Amino acid sequence: MMEEREHAADPFLATYSAPSHAQDPFNPYTDAPHPYARPQVPYTDSQDSGSGYPPASPDASAPALLLGGGAPVMAEYAMSRSRRSGGKRKKGWIGLGVLAGVLAVAAAVVLPVYFLVVRKHPASSSSSASAGGGSAGGSGGGANTTTVGAVTTGGDGSVVTTDAGDTFVYSNPFGGYWVADPTDPFNDGAAPNAWTPPLNQSWDWAADRVYGVNLGGWFVLEPFITPALFQPYPSAPDEWTLSTLMAADGSLGATMEAHYDTFITEEDFAQIAGAGLNWVRLPIPFWAISTWPDVGTAPGTGTAVAEPFLxxxxxxxxxxxxxxxxxxxxxxxxxxxxxxxxxxxxxxxxKLGQVNFLNGIMGVANAQRTLDYIRIITEFVSQPEYVNLIPMFGIVNEALLSTIGRPQLTSFYLEAHDMIRGITGLGAGNGPFISIHDGFDGVPNWAGFLPGSDRIILDTHPYFAFDQQPNDAPIATGTDPATAGGTWPLQACNSWGPLINTSRSAFGVTVAGEFSNGYNDCGLYLNGVNGTHFYGGDCDLWQDSSTWNASIKAGVGKFALASMDAMQDWFFWTWKIGNATDGVVSSPLWSYQLGLQGGWMPTDPRTANGTCAALGANSAPFDGVFSAWQTGGAGAGTIAPSAIASFGTYPPQTISNVPAAALTLLPTYTATGGVSTLTYVTPTASVTGSGTVVSAAPTVSVGDGWVDAGDTAPGVTTVAGCTYPDAWSALGAPAPTALCTGS
Structure with missing residues (x-):
């Protein structure tokens, strides 16, 4: 057993007065239930879907280091943690075996010689992946920059040198400071601002506020975020099709890697911290780990279907x-x-189209693979090197509850919870909080969810843009702060604030994992490639912010402040929207960075505090007290017997769009495959700038990617001799009449 991880207090914060901490998406959600609110009721497995936010338009429309200013920064941190094993519970009608990690990466990973790589499990030929590269470390120099040994740190005005040799000046008026130590790339001594604890101090969910942005469109493509990638391929509505077309013309690898390398840069992270923000939500795809070259046979042709993602x-x-x-x-x-x-x-x-996760005849098999990917990521992020950095892990983004079903999704979440806590151990500090999405069912319907579970966060994504309403009430109503934004700021406060605050009491920790300034649905590709808009006006105005006047900016800015104040803990979607091929950001309501540059986003998110009260909004303030088990205290992991009785059978006893007679005959995978292990590897940097790049081999452990040495179960793979329907397009396939047991 490893020791408990401990951190010393950071004296840097003592130089600041502590503030009082106040209490599709992009293909329209046409399949989601219409969002009408309903009264708060206890969570049960018989509860209907269909409640949520009110409609948008109900009426019409180590040693102490010294910064340049002399403030000390503690760089010391520990590297150990304690673990306990989780409990067991009953299994269902399909023998899935022990849930395991994903099929092994087939391609070798090229690493710098100082990287330690331990493969825990045998490789499997049924998966494909590639990785590689070395790394060079960047640091800084110039004013307000201090170097002690190999450690460099700086605050406002310091000069940062990237790993490519480029330089920029770090602008942070809020007391934030960066820390770079190439010999210890896991130094957790940095803080983004004076009111946020540095990484090596605990986060207090009752007192500390999440001011975050998403880094959407970077590792998971969306047409409206990176339109220039999709415009040369007008028939591509999604990354599946785009990858297929790029592979056909030979551009997939080079184009995608160039995108990964340049869309978001180190300077973006510096700007995020300098904007008073303190979290990022980082969407990643399962193909960051591996893909399968055969996920079943295409209907009509009998040919094997390969997942085309890079x-x-x-x-x-x-x-x-x-x-x-x-x-x-x-x-x-x-x-x-x-x-x-x-x-x-x-x-x-x-892939645009069908829901084949926990739905249809391949629903259980796809869930098996999903649990493997969740397992692999959990093993990586729960290492001592990452537990401070990644306090939250969203296990499935926006699972469509109205299609999948509430009992089925809850059963999956309980299974995932038990698997994750079996890896991390129970209680605060043992692995990340588990974040689940509300399934577009609205936060009230999740009250009382899995009482006694260990650190589950409810994530909700409140948007007006996708309510399929005209949303043409004016937002450009002048520049007077008291009236700017028309009815929209108050509508945001009343629609979102009371529900989210009440959920903090009824569910536990609740965050808005996505929201935007999109009060309407205007934006190039926002409703999908060749999608149509419901906005009642002319979208051209909202697709080019260079035409906006002061009244528009004031209105959008007030709407942003009201949204932030209503949600309290939030992640704006998204930090950056890439230019279209004409050089224009064509979805400006969705870019935080552009809003800072254009003057409609707050340069200090704390200025949002009190906006809703000043507007006379409805109030349901949270008292700031969570139950101990909700944040990893006493009782965490002891789930109520009633919840186990209702949802403890996995796989679920019914699957949507599967006849009852076929439930025990569904195609599933077998736990005899290999498992991928994620490793610490970064791209090899090409030094193109004139700055001096400081690099050194790490002198600390970089981890082996697998925190639980006792987790040696194999991963899932296909049953030899069995034929599977296309796992991504199986809803039209006939239900099985016999169970395939293989050859």
Whole structure:
């Protein structure tokens, strides 16, 4: 057993007065239930779907280091943690065996010689992936920069040198400071600002506020975020099709890797911290780990279907992103944004169309693979090197509850919870919080969910843009702060604030994992490639912010402040929207960075505090007290027997769109495959700038990617001799009449 991880207090914060901490998406959600609110009721497995937010338009429309200013920064941190094993519970009608990690990465990973790589499990030929690269470390120099040994740190005005040799000035008026130590790339001493604890201090969910942004469109493509990637391929509505077309013309690898390398850079992370933000939500795809070359046979042709995504390549860029977040003291909500078969049928699930996760005859098999990917990520992020950096892990983004079913999804979440806590152990500090999405069912319907579970967060994504209403009430109503934004700011406060605050009492920790300034649905490709808009006006105005006047900016800005104040803990979607091929950001309501540059986003998110009260909004303030088990205290992991009785059978006893007679005959995978192990590997940097790049081999453990040495179970793979329908397009396949046991 390893020792408990401990951290010393950071005296840097003592130089500041502590503030009082106040209390598709992008292919329209046409399949989601219409969002009408309903009274708060206890959570039961018989509860209907269909409640949520009110409609948008109800009426019409180590040693102490010294910064340049002399403030000490503690760089010391520990590297150990304690573990306990979780409990067992009953299994269901399909013998899935012990849930295990994903099939092994087939391609070798090329690593710098000082990287330690331990493969825990045999490789499997039924998966494919690629990874590689070395790394060079960046540091800084110039004013307000201090170097002690190999450790470099700096605050506002310091000069940062990237691993490519480029330089920029770090602008942070809020007391934030960065820390770079190439010999110890896991130094958790940085903080983004004076009111946020540095990474090596605990986060207090009752008192500390999440001011975050998503890094959407980086590792999981969405047409409206990176339109220039999709515009040359007008028939591509999603990454599946785009990858297929790029592979056909030979551009997939080079184009995607260039995107991973350049879309978000280190300077973006520095700007995020400098904007007063303290978290990033980082969506990642399952193909960061591996893909399968055969997920079943195509209907009509009998040919094997291969997942076309570029496998394994983005992982090294994800590791680099995590390093940048750590350098600037930004905590990470790591979100598994795609799962095999698609959890919602939206373009950002990888493939537009069907829901084949926990739905239809391949629903259970796809869930088996999903649990493997969740397991592999959990093993990695729960290592001592990452527990401070990644306090939150979103296990499935936006699973479509109305299609999958509440009992089925709850059973899966309970299974995932038990698997994760079996790896991490129970209680605060043992692995990340588990984040689950509300399934577009609204936060009230999740009250009382799995009482006694260990650290589950409810994630909700409140948007007006996708309510299929005209939303043409004016937002440009002048520049007077008292009236700017028209009815929209108050509508945001009343629609979202009371429900989210009440959920903090009725469910536990609740965050808005996504929201935007999109009060309407205007934006190039926002409703999908060739999608139509419901907005009642002319979308041209909202697709080019260079035409906006002061009144528009004031209105959008007030709407942003009201949204932030209503949600309290939030992640804006998204940090950056890429230019279309004409050089214009064509979805400006969705770009935090552009809003800062254009003057409609707050340069200090704390200025949002009190906005809703000043507007006379309805109030349901949270008292700031969570139950101990909700944050990993006493009782965490002791789930109520009534919840186990209702949802403890896994796989679920029924699956949507599967006849009862076929439930025991469904095609599933067998736990005899290999398992991928994620490693610490970053891209090899090409030094193109004139700055002096400081690099050194790490002198500390970089981890082996697998925190639980006792977790040696194999992963899932196909049953030899069995034929499977296309796992991504199985809803039209006939139900099986006999169980295939293999050859």
């Amino acid at each position: 496998a394994g390549v983005c992982w090294r860029y994800i590791i680099r992103a995590l390093g940048w977040a750590r350098k600037y003291g930004l905590r990470v909500n790591l979100d598994l944004h795609t799962v095999p078969g698609s959890q919602n049928g939206y373009n950002h699930s990888g």
